[in-house]
Amino acid sequence: MKLFEHKQQELQRISAEIHRLSQGNPQQQRKCVRLKEDYERLMQELQKLQENQNKDKIRLDELRKQIEQIEASEGNEESKKRKRKKLKKEYEELRKKLNIGEEFKENAERINGSNGSNENTFSFKSAEKIYLNEQHPEVKPVQKDQYGVYEQIRNIKTIEERMLKRKKIESEAEDTFTIRTASLCELEADIDNVRKRMASPVIQKFEEELKLIRKKSSKDTKMLKREAQLERRIDKIDRTREICVTAIAGMNLTTKRMFFDLMGFVVNILRTVLYIIAWIRDLLIYYTENI
16 A cells, blocks of 8 residues: 555656656656656556555455354364464455554454354454555545646657658668769779770780780890880889779769769870870881881
């Protein structure tokens, strides 16, 4: 009972605190939401306590009836005494649990043995009233809507819906950013593949030409010098390629700028290829004329 009254007082305190915080700033309103959760939890606990007390009261009445039946019945006194002692112990535990001021007192006539076999040997006194199906009269009942709680709950739900919408928009923005980033990575990979496809045939052609030159002019110092020049030009092309890779990596991948940078890169490569082809052609003509 004390626990039940304590929880009722706690429920009143939380209800008053909810009413006070419901008109405050956003931080106080968030605290108000938590208090409402505690309010609902306490309501459930009070309902469970009420149900348990009702069950205990029913069991208490059953035990009292059983004790009266044992005293009224005829039989072995030893067996009746053991059963009565066991039931009395359970009865006292329930009585203390419910905080009910009732006690069993043995009838004096049973001690004398005159009329004790067919009479009840216990009487009941009530020191205080039992409030199981209703609240204690000293504790005022709390109305769920007396502090405008439902209105505050509606406002909080509206705020929660707005927060959920904002969170959904942020999630969609993050998904869009992830998709755009993946698209940019794919575009960079495509550019790298194009660059490799464009540079690889030129390098292979240079390597083949170097092999031919080494086979045909292994003893000619001039051709060796030409070979060294070709190697230097290949190194220059490699450095140019690395510079291009660095430039592509540092490009701002916007649509217009990327398009113009790509056009300039392709034009530079084509110009370099044409220049090298013309130079090789002149070199071959010169070598053919000398032979």
